Amino acid sequence: NAGVTQTPKFQVLKTGQSMTLQCAQDMNHEYMSWYRQDPGMGLRLIHYSVGAGITDQGEVPNGYNVSRSTTEDFPLRLLSAAPSQTSVYFCATGLAGYNEQFFGPGTRLTVL
Amino acid sequence: QKEVEQDPGPLSVPEGAIVSLNCTYSNSAFQYFMWYRQYSRKGPELLMYTYSSGNKEDGRFTAQVDKSSKYISLFIRDSQPSDSATYLCAMSFSNDYKLSFGAGTTVTVRA
Numbered sequence: 001n002a003g004v005t006q007t008p009k010f011q012v013l014k015t016g017q018s019m020t021l022q023c024a025q026d027m028n029h030e031y032m033s034w035y036r037q038d039p040g041m042g043l044r045l046i047h048y049s050v051g052a053g054i055t056d057q058g059e060v061p062n063g064y065n066v067s068r069s070t071t072e073d074f075p076l077r078l079l080s081a082a083p084s085q086t087s088v089y090f091c092a093t094g095l096a097g098y099n100e101q102f103f104g105p106g107t108r109l110t111v112l
Numbered sequence: 113q114k115e116v117e118q119d120p121g122p123l124s125v126p127e128g129a130i131v132s133l134n135c136t137y138s139n140s141a142f143q144y145f146m147w148y149r150q151y152s153r154k155g156p157e158l159l160m161y162t163y164s165s166g167n168k169e170d171g172r173f174t175a176q177v178d179k180s181s182k183y184i185s186l187f188i189r190d191s192q193p194s195d196s197a198t199y200l201c202a203m204s205f206s207n208d209y210k211l212s213f214g215a216g217t218t219v220t221v222r223a
Binding site: 040042058099101102104105106 | 120146153161
């Protein structure tokens with residue numbers, strides 16, 4: 001039982017490049033979400049999904065796309081990376097009907 | 113004004129001291145309150161989860177919620193060097209999975 005896994009752990013991109021951050025869970029949680037963490041800002045919600053085929057925007061969605069084709073996976077796509085997207089990205093999951101969420105280990109992204 | 117305010121510290125205490133952390137919030141509709149612990153370069157780990165006003169205890173940790181004052185607290189008794197971490201408060205509305213976080217308080221427990 002791996003819980004929530006995220007790949008890659010670290011990534012360096014150049015401005016304008018695209019990439020996908022992967023998140024996978026084996027807990028059969030319906031709810032999955034992406035947050036970014038910046039110094040002094042806490043965690044801010046980017047996108048979330050309440051089940052396969054359903055996604056919605058959070059507080060800071062611009063520049064990011066998501067899709068949810070399976071219960072287990074929730075990838076986050078950066079279409080054209082910008083230096084402002086330099087951050088640590090966390091995936092979180094939760095069980096339907098419960099508000100607490102469980103976080104993955106994070107991906108550290110630097111955009112030059 | 114941010115929805116959830118948390119003093120970023122840093123807070124440095126000697127081993128064995130009581131650590132007191134708190135958050136204030138502006139939206140009285142928040143119903144669920146959580147505390148997460150985050151070690152350096154790791155993901156947040158759920159520490160405490162409360163729903164109603166009052167106290168909840170788990171070992172050396174006590175979470176307090178005062179909805180009338182829109183104020184939540186976390187107390188760590190008999191603090192240990194292994195408690196050195198950043199503590200994040202988070203809260204959500206009823207039937208809503210989206211979490212609103214404080215900025216986090218960095219705590220160092222000196223041996």
